[in-house]
Amino acid sequence: MPSIAARLIPIWLRQYQLSALPTDVIAGLVVGVLVIPQSLGYAVLAGLPPVYGLYAAIVPVIVYAWIGSSNIQAVGPVAITAIMTASSLHPYAAEGAQQYVLMASLLSLTVGVLLWLAGQLKLGWIMQFISRGVSAGFISGAAVLIFVSQLKYLTAIPIAGNGLIGYLSSMQMYAQQLHPPTFIIGMTAFALLVANRYGSKWVWQSWLSSSYAKWAERLFPLILLGVAILLSISLHWTTNGVATIGSIPQGLPTFTLPYVPNFGEALNLLPSAGLMALIIFVSSSSVANNYARLRSESFDANRELTGLGLANMAGGFFQSFTVAGGFSRTAINADSGAKTPVASLMTVVVMIAALIAFGNALAPLPYALLGATIMASIIGLVDMTTFKSAWQRDRLDAASFMAAFMGVLIFGLNTGLVIGLMVSFASLIWQSSKPHVAIVGQLAGTGHFRNINRHNVVTFSNLLMLRIDESIFFGNSESVHRRVVQATQQYPKAHEIILIMSAVNHIDLTGQEMLISLNQELLVQNKHLNFSFIKGPVMDIIEHTQIITELSGHVYLSTMDAVDALKDTYSPII
Secondary structure: OOOHHHHHOOHHHHOOOHHHHHHHHHHHHHHHHHOHHHHHHHHHHOOOOOHHHHHOOOHHHHHHHHHOOOOOOOEEOOHHHHHHHHHHOHHHHHHOHHHHHHHHHHHHHHHHHHHHHHHHOOOHHHHHHOOHHHHHHHHHHHHHHHHHHOHHHHHOOOOOOOOHHHHHHHHHHOHHHOOHHHHHHHHHHHHHHHHHHHOHHHHOOOOOOHHHHHHHHHHHHHHHHHHHHHHHHHOOOHHHOOOEOOOOOOOOOOOOOOOOOOHHHHHHHHHHHHHHHHHHHHHHHHHHHHHHHHOOOOOOHHHHHHHHHHHHHHHHOOOOOOOEEOHHHHHHHHHOOOOOOHHHHHHHHHHHHHHHHOOHHHOOOEHHHHHHHHHHHHHHHOOHHHHHHHHHHOHHHHHHHHHHHHHHHHHOHHHHHHHHHHHHHHHHHHHHHOOOEEEEEEOOOOOOEEEOOOOOOEEEOOEEEEEEOOOEOOOOHHHHHHHHHHHHHHOOOOOEEEEEOOOOOOEOHHHHHHHHHHHHHHHHOOOEEEEEOOOHHHHHHHOOOHHHHOOOOOEEOOHHHHHHHHOOOEEEOO
């Protein structure tokens, strides 16, 4: 049995090869430098002072690098957790900056505890119950809200609200407070960032090689940040009424106890924390699992839950707000050559250097640039491709997308997600309540049986064979009963009814009662009920029930055995 020290040292560190160190160091430095403005912006998006974006990229990142399941996932402040933090703590915004900061740390701690508990309870499987439509609709709706919410930094209009209607109403109400210099700065930065992100083919690739163009695109936001600081100083933007972030406190985040709420406050915070934990797990796991698959590495969903949970718990005591795996920063980390979590630890070194040495240098940075940075980066999260694909292939998933999307825009993040989940589960129940029950016949000369409406098959005058393509439970038992009765009326000469159970994985109590009643109804009509292909686990459930003990027909190992035993004359289906 390994010693305690050995168990505390992660496997990746025990197996670390020094040949990976140069690429890890470079990747960590690149990610650290490039996400500084992004981290500052996400803190502002969360309603916190900008420095808390750097705080959130230190202790939680160290903890996840040590414990998390992914070798290259870059954890830190992200747009979704930032906007959900602001939405969840909106009632506390008026109670003072210090109270709000402590509540943000408490929210991080609460989310962390929920994620950690889920990991200990092995609830990693839960991510498969969030449909693609719901997750894409939620993220797309959140992206639109984030985009609109940042207009307050580009216009100086005090926009506020919980949904799109609230934001637009407040914008209209206070439109006269538009500050032209701020608007010009913000819109110019936004236009440049959008051109850089989505027009790289014309902006960079027209005169640079592909490798240089890629780095030019990545470094441009950082260059723009530097130019904005220089212009702010030389043109005295602050004295002209342009809001800047001001001096950033130098020094590392300190150990701070989160706010201890009363019972009512804790209860109010719990639903928001639960939804945040769910979204963090689903989004982070999707990123980590995708890269693990591309790199032929293993992925443990329960370990991911534990890693994310402990990262947020630790952050809650070191002035952090809720963090998650980032789509863009993980992509940069991978593209820059990261091999192990050493790259994330190097990113922490960059953040520490920024806090110790560059706090005053960032003071003239206008909030308008941070807002423009978030707006430009968030556009790509509006996932209309998934909606178009769902509309073409699965209208129910498209409905789930629209429910989550519109729910978020109208009612806010938490309610919107719940609406999307409810529509998704309702769609699942609706699909299950209408099981496919096919009348089948035999493919001539074979032991295979297929749908009579799709294949040229042989049927037998005294047999009616039906394949049930769904488990039988309380939500669909009446539909199965109705379909079987309709089929017997359609083929009145068939007095041997064979239910093919190859696709039935479970029969609940309601389903069992339906089959018992069906057997009795058929017997009154001088018809016999038979089964074929009952799976072992299903037979274990029904073997000693009236379904089998009072069955008017027989149970056959295969449909071919049933046909050989029961067939009379036959006639081909034309």
